[in-house]
Amino acid sequence: MQAFRKQHSFHVLRFLSIIALTFLILIGLSTDYVTAAENDKKVTIIHTNDIHAQIDDFAKLAAYKQKEEQESDIFFYVDAGDIFSGNPVVDMNKGAPIVDLFNQVGPDLIAIGNHEFDYGQDHLNERIMQADFTFLSANTKVLDASLSQPAPFKVFEKDDVTIGFIALTQAPPATAPKNIEGIEFHDYKESILQTMEAEELQDVDVLIGVNHIGLAEDRKLAEELDVFDAIIGGHSHTEMQNEEVVNGTTIVQAGSHLENIGNMTIILDAYNNIDSIDWTLQSVEQLTEKDEKVQESIDAYNEQMEEELNEEIGETVALNRGARYQRDTSLGNFWTDALRRVVEDSDIAVTNNGGIRADIPAGILTYGHIYEIEPFANEVMVIEMKGKAVLDVLEFSYTREGRNQIDLQTSGLEYVIHVDEEGNYVSVDATVGGEPIEKEKDYTVVVPDYIGTGGSGYNFEGKVITGKAGLMTDTMIDYAKELVETEGIIDVKAEGRIQIKQEAPEKITVAEARDLSVGERVTVEGIVLVDSGAWGAEGFYVHDGTGGINVYQFDQEVQEGDRVIVTGEIDDFNGEIQINSVSSVEVIGNESIPEPTIITIDDLNEGLIGELITLKQGTISELEKVDDYGTFEFKVKVNGSNESIQIRVDSRTGLSFEDFAFADADVVDLTGIVGIYNGTLQIKPRKAEDIVAYEEDIEEPTDPNEPEDPETPEEGEDSPDGDTEEDSSGSDNNKDEEHAAPGTGSNEGSQLPETATNTWNIVAIGGVLFFVGTGMLFIIQRKRKINKS
Amino acid sequence: MKKTIHIYMNNVPLQMHFGATHKHALLRLDEKLYEKVLEKKADIYDDRGNRVQMDGALEEGVSYYVQEHKTDS
Numbered sequence: 001m002q003a004f005r006k007q008h009s010f011h012v013l014r015f016l017s018i019i020a021l022t023f024l025i026l027i028g029l030s031t032d033y034v035t036a037a038e039n040d041k042k043v044t045i046i047h048t049n050d051i052h053a054q055i056d057d058f059a060k061l062a063a064y065k066q067k068e069e070q071e072s073d074i075f076f077y078v079d080a081g082d083i084f085s086g087n088p089v090v091d092m093n094k095g096a097p098i099v100d101l102f103n104q105v106g107p108d109l110i111a112i113g114n115h116e117f118d119y120g121q122d123h124l125n126e127r128i129m130q131a132d133f134t135f136l137s138a139n140t141k142v143l144d145a146s147l148s149q150p151a152p153f154k155v156f157e158k159d160d161v162t163i164g165f166i167a168l169t170q171a172p173p174a175t176a177p178k179n180i181e182g183i184e185f186h187d188y189k190e191s192i193l194q195t196m197e198a199e200e201l202q203d204v205d206v207l208i209g210v211n212h213i214g215l216a217e218d219r220k221l222a223e224e225l226d227v228f229d230a231i232i233g234g235h236s237h238t239e240m241q242n243e244e245v246v247n248g249t250t251i252v253q254a255g256s257h258l259e260n261i262g263n264m265t266i267i268l269d270a271y272n273n274i275d276s277i278d279w280t281l282q283s284v285e286q287l288t289e290k291d292e293k294v295q296e297s298i299d300a301y302n303e304q305m306e307e308e309l310n311e312e313i314g315e316t317v318a319l320n321r322g323a324r325y326q327r328d329t330s331l332g333n334f335w336t337d338a339l340r341r342v343v344e345d346s347d348i349a350v351t352n353n354g355g356i357r358a359d360i361p362a363g364i365l366t367y368g369h370i371y372e373i374e375p376f377a378n379e380v381m382v383i384e385m386k387g388k389a390v391l392d393v394l395e396f397s398y399t400r401e402g403r404n405q406i407d408l409q410t411s412g413l414e415y416v417i418h419v420d421e422e423g424n425y426v427s428v429d430a431t432v433g434g435e436p437i438e439k440e441k442d443y444t445v446v447v448p449d450y451i452g453t454g455g456s457g458y459n460f461e462g463k464v465i466t467g468k469a470g471l472m473t474d475t476m477i478d479y480a481k482e483l484v485e486t487e488g489i490i491d492v493k494a495e496g497r498i499q500i501k502q503e504a505p506e507k508i509t510v511a512e513a514r515d516l517s518v519g520e521r522v523t524v525e526g527i528v529l530v531d532s533g534a535w536g537a538e539g540f541y542v543h544d545g546t547g548g549i550n551v552y553q554f555d556q557e558v559q560e561g562d563r564v565i566v567t568g569e570i571d572d573f574n575g576e577i578q579i580n581s582v583s584s585v586e587v588i589g590n591e592s593i594p595e596p597t598i599i600t601i602d603d604l605n606e607g608l609i610g611e612l613i614t615l616k617q618g619t620i621s622e623l624e625k626v627d628d629y630g631t632f633e634f635k636v637k638v639n640g641s642n643e644s645i646q647i648r649v650d651s652r653t654g655l656s657f658e659d660f661a662f663a664d665a666d667v668v669d670l671t672g673i674v675g676i677y678n679g680t681l682q683i684k685p686r687k688a689e690d691i692v693a694y695e696e697d698i699e700e701p702t703d704p705n706e707p708e709d710p711e712t713p714e715e716g717e718d719s720p721d722g723d724t725e726e727d728s729s730g731s732d733n734n735k736d737e738e739h740a741a742p743g744t745g746s747n748e749g750s751q752l753p754e755t756a757t758n759t760w761n762i763v764a765i766g767g768v769l770f771f772v773g774t775g776m777l778f779i780i781q782r783k784r785k786i787n788k789s
Numbered sequence: 790m791k792k793t794i795h796i797y798m799n800n801v802p803l804q805m806h807f808g809a810t811h812k813h814a815l816l817r818l819d820e821k822l823y824e825k826v827l828e829k830k831a832d833i834y835d836d837r838g839n840r841v842q843m844d845g846a847l848e849e850g851v852s853y854y855v856q857e858h859k860t861d862s
Contacts, residue, residue: 050845086844174808174846215835216848237811237845238835256842325816354813401793402804403817456808 039270041161043206044072046263046282048079049234050256052086052115055098055298057258057284062105062291064261064282074158077106078165080234080253081113081212084127088371089305094123096130097301103132104294109154109165112137113212113234114173117180118376121147136167136210139191145182152195155204161272164204166195166228168211168221170235177453188213189224196227205272208232215240215253222249230264230277243279250277259284309368313477314484317491319360324353325405328497331356331373332409337492338479339446339472340411343382347432348390348413349446352397352456353406355472365490370476378472381452385462388439391428393460399425400457406498407456413437414497426503448472496555501583504567510610511546514577516570522579524549527593528562529612529673530686534653541610541673542566543594548610548673553582560686563589576609576676596671601636601643604681608674615645615683616669617694623664630656633682636670646682647672655688667694797852805847812843814853822855831857 138152171185209231239255254262340349526544571580618636630651672685815823825831
């Protein structure tokens with residue numbers, strides 16, 4: 001029994017032991033679980049990127065940061081770069097105001113973005129020294145430059161959690177090349193792998209990338225490298241709605257311009273393993289709390305700068321950049337004139353369209369306007385270049401990356417890009433100071449340092465005279481002041497310095513051109529029948545022997561007799577075919593214009609449109625002024641015809657109604673170009689000399705005893721001492737006399753003067769009577785003979 | 790130095806210069822779209838529906854879209 005009890009007691013004891021052990025294990029497990037939940041750690045990282053000097057909401061940022069920091073076990077604020085460039089308040093002070101505000105907010109680190117180099121390395125160094133936080137970049141390697149080598153990473157240990165941050169900068173950074181001279185920007189992946197070898201990074205619990213390389217590059221990096229727990233990005237200005245997880249790496253970005261603040265929450269367990277990463281985007285607009293001290297600083301900066309920026313320079317016309325991809329613009333001309341002015345004896349100034357950031361409205365120009373149109377703080381650079389290098393730049397400017405558009409505004413240099421029908425570059429013609437550019441000649445060229453040092457792919461090949469000829473903004477302010485002082489207003493316009501010309505269609509005759517449809521492009525060659533401008537703009541008629549046609553254009557002044565090659569589009573102006581939308585008028589010579597064709601009214605028809613004609617002995621009627629400028633119309637009728645023709649004299653010919661010497665019932669010979677207006681044929685005299693008093697054509701008698709000599713003086717003109725009283729009055733009086741003769745009722749015309757013509761007429765009549773009488777006598781005698789027989 | 794960036798804007802392939810922004814792409818494609826975004830009548834989105842700002846950098850191979858805001862009427 002004892003033996004049983006003993007045995008039984010043993011079994012009971014063993015059973016109780018198992019129960020107790022199980023209980024203890026369960027208790028132990030339970031205790032362990034409870035301890036783990038209590039040991040979870042919440043890491044909060046708020047972040048911004050691409051603030052671009054927008055300081056107005058920093059008080060909200062500060063208040064938000066304080067609130068989040070209070071509610072977190074472990075807290076960080078990081079920025080993913082591009083804090084500079086975009087606001088004159090900051091830019092005029094080379095970033096100092098925004099670094100001061102950041103110091104008040106208190107970020108832990110900021111990645112170096114490409115625009116951190118915009119003010120130059122020296123200023124970036126100053127800002128790094130000013131900052132209470134760290135600027136990071138793991139792929140920036142300073143070789144021979146003034147920039148201090150930035151740290152590649154930073155490790156923090158808070159509440160027994162070790163968190164590392166590594167930053168990347170866009171490689172190469174999109175900034176003026178001179179700002180990054182002596183610095184290398186290495187491959188992202190290689191830079192991270194190299195950085196990861198640092199001892200401090202070996203035992204980090206959490207590793208965060210703070211990258212200024214764009215969202216697409218962040219994704220690529222996460223796919224290729226399994227090192228980051230999260231990437232906080234910038235550069236692409238992406239306002240992400242949700243975090244992305246790529247290869248286990250959470251990627252986020254918070255837009256730009258401090259419109260949002262990213263908020264990342266990382267939960268770590270008791271062993272500092274990541275349990276979860278959550279992310280939200282906080283709209284700054286929705287935040288209401290502001291840090292008063294920070295706001296005071298913002299207000300002070302804005303007030304200080306507002307006063308400076310609102311200061312008036314003077315009155316200006318609107319300076320626009322709208323057509324900059326097709327031609328020169330008023331703003332481009334103002335800008336480049338300012339650049340050329342600042343460098344004595346410079347030949348050329350150019351600036352790239354990409355650098356002109358806004359228009360200037362008509363009204364009062366302020367300093368603020370200048371900083372709006374040029375927010376990059378670019379400096380003026382002077383380069384001595386060969387003409388050929390300038391031509392290469394012009395070709396590149398039009399063709400770069402297949403853009404096929406104007407990219408350089410100019411002063412001193414005028415150029416024409418010739419393109420084919422598809423707009424592809426064919427050639428460039430350029431003049432400097434009005435003379436064709438010489439390929440081997442040296443020219444002093446003023447450029448913004450952004451393109452002068454290689455920005456946008458430009459190669460201003462030549463000898464750099466200086467890279468620091470002043471700030472672009474300063475040159476424009478000084479030039480604007482000078483214009484206001486000397487001219488009272490800034491009045492700069494587009495003036496045709498830059499043109500794109502499409503290759504001209506094959507040359508055809510005017511007659512062929514007249515048969516084409518409206519809108520078809522043509523090239524014709526002919527003689528200009530009238531100085532340009534007689535009928536508006538710089539229009540003129542051209543004739544090539546097959547026909548004439550009006551050319552309506554604005555740019556090229558031509559003279560009567562110029563031989564021109566014109567390219568434009570066939571157009572219909574109120575029923576008259578003309579060439580409009582003219583892309584080219586080339587003067588290739590000057591010669592006599594064809595004699596006008598003498599016609600009668602009955603000859604007039606639409607086939608004569610564009611022809612230069614003369615109509616003789618037309619009687620004026622219905623003379624009337626048709627506008628306030630002196631343009632007038634009348635009709636002429638010629639004896640023997642029932643038809644009349646309308647004559648329209650445009651005051652722009654130089655002849656106006658007030659100066660017209662004729663009146664209704666006067667008889668005139670008139671010359672002009674036949675036109676048509678809404679179905680009505682009309683003759684358009686070209687100048688005052690085209691309308692003269694009619695002078696009857698009377699053939700001079702020919703004395704068979706005298707040699708034919710048109711210069712033979714008439715009776716009364718052969719006196720040895722020359723002038724008679726009538727003659728001495730000169731040709732003007734002759735003209736007046738002609739005006740008075742026909743139809744004026746002058747008594748002087750009632751009795752014909754004794755002339756050789758009258759005498760000859762009497763002799764001729766006598767001769768005729770003699771022959772008639774002799775003939776009649778002969779017939780009478782013949783009849784008598786017949787009667788006798 | 791990178792030379793060009795290839796993107797799509799409203800399904801139109803564009804070859805842009807290095808450093809180009811959405812603004813440049815819009816101006817290249819259609820200046821009216823640029824004006825609309827400038828006047829806040831439209832926004833630019835990437836191919837994952839994220840809004841991007843006008844002066845944000847274009848990224849190689851990314852498709853962007855301009856979406857006009859719906860009017861109240």
